[in-house]
Amino acid sequence: MAEVLHMPGHAPGQIGLWHAGSGALFGADAIHDGPPIDDRPGTSVADYRQTFLRLRDMPVGQVYDGDDPAAGHERYHAILDHYLGLWQ
Structure with missing residues (x-):
């Protein structure tokens, strides 16, 4: 069974799905292999x-x-480490 995660940043109500048994994260627009969308109305770098x-x-x-x-994992x-470094 998947767990619903609140993942604000891209949007205040952004959610993702986490399936612990398989290690799969369905992150929608919260995380993707490209720049996060953090400069539009409703986004929050602090929340991201x-x-x-x-x-x-x-x-x-x-x-x-x-x-x-x-x-994959690596x-x-x-991706996470790159943006966490920029947002320090």
């Missing part, structure tokens, strides 16, 4: 950062978003 910090600690094996092919962490 908190979401990414929380996601960084999860044992994600694959992340699926709405725009790109699935990203690419997922590279």
